[in-house]
Amino acid sequence: MQKQSKSLFSSKKARLRFTLFLILIFAVVSFLGSAGNYYNRLSSTLARATHNVVILPTAKEIPFVLGLDLQGGTQLTYEADVKNIPESDRTTSLEGVRDVIERRVNSTGVSEPVIQVNRSISGDYRVIVELAGIKNVNDAIKLIGETPLLEFKETTVEPIKVSTTGTSTNVNAEANLTWENTELTGKNLKNATLKFNPNDGTPEVALKFDEEGSKMFENITERNVNKQVAIVLDGYTISAPTVSQKIAGGEAVISGKFTVTEAKLLVQRLNTGALPVPIILIGQQTVEASLGQQSIDNSFKAGIVGFFLVALFMILYYRFPGLISVVCLGIYVLAVLAIFKIMPWWMTWVFLLSLFALFISVFKELKIFDGILSVVMFLIVFIFLGYYAHTSVTLTLAGITGFILSIGMAVDANILIFERMKEELRSGKPLDIAIDEGFKRAWPSIRDGNTTTILACFVLMSFGTGLVKGFGATLFLGVSISMLSSIVITSSLMKIFVGKFLARHPWWLGVKKINN
Amino acid sequence: MVNYKIIKYRKLWLLISVGMVVLSVISLSIWGLKAGLDFTGGSLLEVKFAGGVPSVMEIQNSVKEANINSLIVQPTGNNSIILRFQETSQDKHIAVTEALKKLEVAKSGMTEIRFEAIGTSVGAELRSKSFWVMFLVLMVIILYISIAFSKVSKPVASWKYALIAVVALFHDIIITAGIFAILGHYFGVEVNTPFVVALLTVLGYSVHDTIVVFDRTRENLPKSHDSFEETVSHSLNQTFVRSVNTVITVLLSLSAVLVFGGSSIRDFVLALMIGIFCGAYSSLFVASPLLVYAEKWQRRK
Numbered sequence: 001m002q003k004q005s006k007s008l009f010s011s012k013k014a015r016l017r018f019t020l021f022l023i024l025i026f027a028v029v030s031f032l033g034s035a036g037n038y039y040n041r042l043s044s045t046l047a048r049a050t051h052n053v054v055i056l057p058t059a060k061e062i063p064f065v066l067g068l069d070l071q072g073g074t075q076l077t078y079e080a081d082v083k084n085i086p087e088s089d090r091t092t093s094l095e096g097v098r099d100v101i102e103r104r105v106n107s108t109g110v111s112e113p114v115i116q117v118n119r120s121i122s123g124d125y126r127v128i129v130e131l132a133g134i135k136n137v138n139d140a141i142k143l144i145g146e147t148p149l150l151e152f153k154e155t156t157v158e159p160i161k162v163s164t165t166g167t168s169t170n171v172n173a174e175a176n177l178t179w180e181n182t183e184l185t186g187k188n189l190k191n192a193t194l195k196f197n198p199n200d201g202t203p204e205v206a207l208k209f210d211e212e213g214s215k216m217f218e219n220i221t222e223r224n225v226n227k228q229v230a231i232v233l234d235g236y237t238i239s240a241p242t243v244s245q246k247i248a249g250g251e252a253v254i255s256g257k258f259t260v261t262e263a264k265l266l267v268q269r270l271n272t273g274a275l276p277v278p279i280i281l282i283g284q285q286t287v288e289a290s291l292g293q294q295s296i297d298n299s300f301k302a303g304i305v306g307f308f309l310v311a312l313f314m315i316l317y318y319r320f321p322g323l324i325s326v327v328c329l330g331i332y333v334l335a336v337l338a339i340f341k342i343m344p345w346w347m348t349w350v351f352l353l354s355l356f357a358l359f360i361s362v363f364k365e366l367k368i369f370d371g372i373l374s375v376v377m378f379l380i381v382f383i384f385l386g387y388y389a390h391t392s393v394t395l396t397l398a399g400i401t402g403f404i405l406s407i408g409m410a411v412d413a414n415i416l417i418f419e420r421m422k423e424e425l426r427s428g429k430p431l432d433i434a435i436d437e438g439f440k441r442a443w444p445s446i447r448d449g450n451t452t453t454i455l456a457c458f459v460l461m462s463f464g465t466g467l468v469k470g471f472g473a474t475l476f477l478g479v480s481i482s483m484l485s486s487i488v489i490t491s492s493l494m495k496i497f498v499g500k501f502l503a504r505h506p507w508w509l510g511v512k513k514i515n516n
Numbered sequence: 517m518v519n520y521k522i523i524k525y526r527k528l529w530l531l532i533s534v535g536m537v538v539l540s541v542i543s544l545s546i547w548g549l550k551a552g553l554d555f556t557g558g559s560l561l562e563v564k565f566a567g568g569v570p571s572v573m574e575i576q577n578s579v580k581e582a583n584i585n586s587l588i589v590q591p592t593g594n595n596s597i598i599l600r601f602q603e604t605s606q607d608k609h610i611a612v613t614e615a616l617k618k619l620e621v622a623k624s625g626m627t628e629i630r631f632e633a634i635g636t637s638v639g640a641e642l643r644s645k646s647f648w649v650m651f652l653v654l655m656v657i658i659l660y661i662s663i664a665f666s667k668v669s670k671p672v673a674s675w676k677y678a679l680i681a682v683v684a685l686f687h688d689i690i691i692t693a694g695i696f697a698i699l700g701h702y703f704g705v706e707v708n709t710p711f712v713v714a715l716l717t718v719l720g721y722s723v724h725d726t727i728v729v730f731d732r733t734r735e736n737l738p739k740s741h742d743s744f745e746e747t748v749s750h751s752l753n754q755t756f757v758r759s760v761n762t763v764i765t766v767l768l769s770l771s772a773v774l775v776f777g778g779s780s781i782r783d784f785v786l787a788l789m790i791g792i793f794c795g796a797y798s799s800l801f802v803a804s805p806l807l808v809y810a811e812k813w814q815r816r817k
Contacts, residue, residue, distance in 0.1 A: 077635075077638065079635075079637070120641050122641060124637070137631075138606070138610060141606050281605075281606060282604070282634075282635030282637060282638055283604070283633055283634045283635050283638050284604075284606070284609075284631060284632065284633040285631070285632045285633075286628070286630065286631040286632070287629070287630050288627060288628065288629035288630065290627075290629065291562075291629045291630060294778065295778055295780065295781075298776055298777050298778040299773075299777060299778075301776040302772045302773040302775070302776040302777045303772070305772040305775075305776060306768065306769035306770075306771075306772035306773065307769075309768040309769065309771075309772060310765045310768050310769055313761075313764060313765055313768060314765070317761065373663075373664070397780065397781055398710060398713065398781070398784065401773055401777065401781055401784065401785065401788075402717075404769050404770070404772065404773050405717070405766065405769060405770060405773075405788065407769045408765045408766035408767070408768060408769030408770065409721075409762075409765075409766055411762075411765050412762040412765070412766075415758050415761045415762050415765070416728065416758055416762075419755075419757055419758045419761075423754065441735070444731055444735075445727065445728045445731040445732075448664050448727045448728075448731060449723075449724035449725070449727050449728050450724065451660060451664075452657050452660060452661075452720050452723040452724050452727065453717075453720035453721065453724055455653070455656045455657065455660060455720075456653050456656075456657070456716055456717070456719055456720035457720070459649055459652050459653045459656065459716070460649070460713065460716060468649075468709060468712075468713050471713050471717075475717065
């Protein structure tokens, strides 16, 4: 093993070059992932400046996923009244509520509503509906609370359109088939029952109409023999059978391709005339898009200023190592922003693998794998990083604040290391040993300190509410990435740049004298 | 290296801390924390007027017809007005906005930029949830420190390190809450879910900071020939610059958010800043002095 690694890294320099290469890959992937739009602008400027001699491939521009408080939208919280529903059926009924709300919201054209069913500590069922970028909240609320609409539609054949243009006459041979409402609706429904088809045993829904409805149904079937009649619920066609003969007696059967549960649910909904479970609006949160945009602008400004203040402090206080830590902090910021987004799969893997390889190579060299605690912690952190690299993190105002806070906290590991390094230098150790010792000795403190913050983050993430969850997730990502990057990237960069110059000019390291 | 006599003057620091904690407890018990919308339930409506801001009186008169209880009207400074009231139903929400639209200034345009309604049951639930989360975080942290320090047993047992870290932690939280009780009484600053999140973050930071200082003591103890008190003092001085610099960088990044982050996040950031400052103070001036006392009391027995 020893020999093998020697042949791989024939000299210390080759090894350092390899880590530098890994850092570069990590930084580039982070940059492409977090700021693809800036990269594209840069490459197009470059192409124009060189008259299309240098043409770089374009990067995929991935947007951030913004929470409702940043993009504008509304969150509605409903409480489901499950008093009259047996314990065992509650979950299915709430799934039914979820589906109904989803269909109703979709029919208004709002982009992808997020609907969650939660169970509170006290055992109440909550339905949370998030509608992004919605203009008229009142309409949405009305629509969600509405009773279901059952309609019967028939086809009408519109007269063939003949348009004459100039000398030639175009005749559209195909008739326009449109669905039109009939006079029959869910109002005339007496009840609905679940049945099984006597021939093949598939579940069906049998409808029974009242007297008026029976007559209407008879009329409809009479005039539509050999034509389709559609049964439409909340704007969606459930089934559109072809009528074979006039049906009298006021009974109809819907035989869609149901499963037993679906058929049951449909029966339940048709009978109750409303959502499977009554829901009451108990909470609402609406943010207008302009306010969200203002929050984004404010946070962006705060983030930039915060970064520069921290950078300035580090460079003024720690001089050369401070500069290195700022480079590291810059990579850190890009890496966290990249992980917030959904990167293409190859980028995700390059990101994770380069980070993992960097971490293994540096930790093996420094020999700071101290026992099971570090290993367990790293495994957990990597599993969660892998998870978040695959999904996106919804950014909220509190989450961004957590991220900016983590910029300040991220340099803590560097401060610990640099202070330790200075101490070792003062006690008379030569520069390269002092650097190694600084990293090695600072590690237990970094690990223990960050673990408590990470544990607090896990509790925050399991809290359930959007705001708290988002803050926990962003702070977790910040702390765990900073822990890895500050040790791995800073130590490699320090070693690469530390040469004779620094050994002769101790001022750059903030000490008076260095022993050689 | 610096050589501050923090341990030598430990009585003074502890007295200051005890004084602060007592003051905080008093203000908490007299005024209490001003519970925000999240915890009490109620509605908050923010509207922006294109043609100037109407006076508080005008608004109060206009929404009278909506028949709402405990109305508070607050101008925000950037052409918008915040209204708070007890009712949370959608009907009342519509009634209030309709009433506001009849105002003279609303004729040239009025937008509803924020509306929050939280039912009383949700408020009560958030309160109990916050309590449980705090409790859970505390338990997890105590467990972790006990494990991390399990190898140190001489002369002070590892559970005492954990206990002291927790005492320092309560010190930070009580003072932060106390300051918010004062801010709530004099400036109407409210406490809501973000405040709880801030306290949880402070918990993490405070313990983190205390651990770094204790870690040094843990490292120095086996190889030290000095007394326990001197070893702690030495370790404290070794980590002093790091503690101060770290809290400076954290406060720098937070102050950027405080200044530029906008009004909706200001209280949250303020709670974070106060708590983190206390956390840094307590790990230097409370935790290590207590460690020395713990060793002294143990010897006396």
